[in-house]
Amino acid sequence: RTMYRFKYGNRREYVRFLALAAVERWGEWLAKCEIEAVIPVPMYRRKERKRGYNQAALLAKTLADIMKLDYVPDMVRRVVNTRPQKELSDVGRENNLKNAFQVSDNIVQYKHVLLVDDIYTTGSTAEAVAEELCKAGVGKVYFLAACIAKGF
Secondary structure, eight states, X not given: OHHHXXXXXXXXXXXXXXXXXXXXXXXXXXXXTTOOEEEEOOOXXXXXXXXXXXXXXXXXXXXXXXXTOEEOTTSEEEOSOOOOGGGSOHXXXXXXXXXXXXXXXXXXXXXXXXXXXXXXSSSHHHHHHHHHHHHTTOSEEEEEEEEEOTTO
């Protein structure tokens, strides 16, 4: 219910709690990974305008602020308006994300980045974005989500 309210109910005030919980649980590990920048999983711009915000970006920004890391919201863009992953099979999810993401031409070369999303379902989104980041020269991509989808 918390994630549903955060994602669809405009309950942006939940972000600080979620970020602090993530830092409490994973902060020491993230420090050992030598994370240099935090990157949100992007939403398609039209969908973001309609919703009014990208919940993954809010979480990523808050995590970066707490951990005193660079926040790079425009490093990756979603260039295809994909169907919601929750509506698709495993194969459908993978196909849905083909060529959906594009890394900025002006990428600052980071060796270790943290990719942040709100919900982890099968990992298809994280994998698709990480693949593009690695093609662009990022050394290691770590992933953090606020929660795991029910049933996975």
